[in-house]
Amino acid sequence: MALSAAAAIYSKWEEMQSLMPYVIAVTQFTIAFFIGLVIFIANPFEQLSFFPHDGQGLNPLLRHFGMIIHPPMLYIGFVAFVVPFAFGMAALVTRQTGDAWIRTTRRWTLIAWMFLSLGLLWGGWWAYDVLGWGGYWGWDPVENASLIPWLVATPFLHSVMMQENRGMLKRWNMALIIMTFCLVIEGTFLTRSGMLSSVHSFAESAIGPLFLIFISIIFVGAFYLFVTRWDDLSSDNELDSLISRESFFLLNNLLFIGLAVVVWWGTHYPLITEAIGGEKIIVGPPFFEQTTAPLWATIILLMGVAPLLPWRRTSLKKLRVSFMWPTIASVGIMILLVVIGITIWSAVLGFGLCTFTLTTIVFEYWRGVRVRHHRGESYPIALMNLVARNRRRYGGYMIHLGIILVAIGVIGSQLYQVETQQNIAVGESMSISSDLLGTYTMTYQGLRNAKSPDDRIMTEAYLTVSYNGQTIGELVPVREFFVVQQQPITVPDKQIITLLSDLYVILAGWEGTGETATFKAYINPLVNWLWVGGLVFILGTIVAAWPAPEPKRRSSETKVPAGSVPV
DSSP: OHHHHHHHHHHTTTTTTTTHHHHHHHHHHHHHHHHHIIIIIOOTTOOOSSOOOOOOOSOGGGOSTHHHHHHHHHHHHHHHTHHHHHHHHHHHHHTOOSSHHHHHHHHHHHHHHHHHHHHHHHHHHHHHHHSOSSOSOOOOHHHHHHHHHHHHHHHHHHHHHHHHHHSOOHHHHHHHHHHHHHHHHHHHHHHHHOOSOOSSOOOOOTHHHHHHHHHHHHHHHHHHHHHHTTGGGOOSOOOOOSSSHHHHHHHHHHHHHHHHHHHHHHHHHHHHHHHHHSOOOOOOHHHHHHHHHHHHHHHHHHHHHGGGSOSSOOOHHHHHHHHHHHHHHHHHHHHHHHHTTOOOHHHHHHHHHHHHHHHHHHHHHHHHHHHHHHTTOOHHHHHHHHHHHTHHHHHHHHHHHHHHHHHHHHHHHHHSOEEEEEEEETTOEEEEEETTTEEEEEEEEEEEEEOOSSSEEEEEEEEEEEETTEEEEEEOOEEEEETTTTEEEEEOEEEOSSTTOOEEEEEEEEETTTTEEEEEEEEOTTHHHHHHHHHHHHHHHHHHHSOOOOOOOOSSOOOOOTTOOOO
């Protein structure tokens, strides 16, 4: 946090000197709070009054490469949000409520959002690779505590464009950045207070109530400034038409806030029911999936609609022309899916919406590349120059592309996952079939003890695998027993043929020396699109956040027609 604050202050010292005293005050107050916790409340170097016995070591579930990356990414994302919050508070104190503080902190916000996104994605991959339940997101309170600030910061990154271009949504943007930072602190409070049950093991300590007090101070102070500067935050312009990019951006923001409210409510529902009725009632994944799916679907649609709309207003005739090809592609895909036997209507609709938005993104890239190609550039060079000249716009499209790929992976793996569990003897086979992808057959070859790098006992099961009658390789799921912790861990093995499917197998148990063994197998269609989409998503964020070169001075000003494509 200190490094983030110092870097932001140093890089913007000359440009924003009038804000700097207040930026420094906010960042130093926040840093002082955390330092105070470490020194006076939870000092890790405090000596005990007795000589302790040796501990049991690190939780076996955390002995994974993903844990080197997942927590630091989340923490970097959390602490970096102090920068836009501090500049927002400084803008309120000095009444400089224009877009200067937005332009100053946009890249810092994008960087914080990128690290938070990377932490969420890597956490999902770790869960899929380690926990052995065939999934990647369980709607656990600690997971949700990281997701909720992301859901509030995302509309902020969209609506700042309306403030920069049209002088609108000043109050909205200030409220969003206040809520993002407060939710970051509250997420840490939920993680450390022990008030909510979680599969994540975090030690309880006395810092939980202090976090609550700190949240109250931050929120009350920010809310006071927000209310007293209400008139200063009035918009310069109003919506000219409901059919415009501004109106759809606003609708997109409301949907994201709706998602954040739903996830927040479901996460805090046990606390609410306990406070009202004395009984803690926990809601499970079905609640979150059923309530968030329609909102996500609408957001996917708006991602495809908004780029086709100009600022201010448009005509219905232009709208029909812009929507023609994406609509044709979307309807065509849905008809094709029905013809090949896809009968789950939510999957058909979801893939259709993804196709609509994907076509829009491809069309936007194609328009710019085609213009540059007509000027004599080859298609690859035209694409690179197009992105380099307008990194924010086309990096944003790349982020949308990554989200579409993630959505495809979620739809396929959630709606078409197949699982089975069987006990088989050496030489016997078990099969698992998917209506979409065909049949996997696994033949059990036996168990053997593997060499362990530390104190664990490792037992491996060997399975030969065939796909639709053809042998494709072998799987080696592992059962590890950690002696010190007296804890068994199942390590799954996966067979990936194409991006269409993932065969996921765990060794659930065995009898005797392995004469028979029990295996649990999953087919997760399209799940690997989620990880590919995550890579595209992060790459797009880097492109959008990368500083653009200073524009060259021109001897004469060239006028660009309204509605033209920036190339």
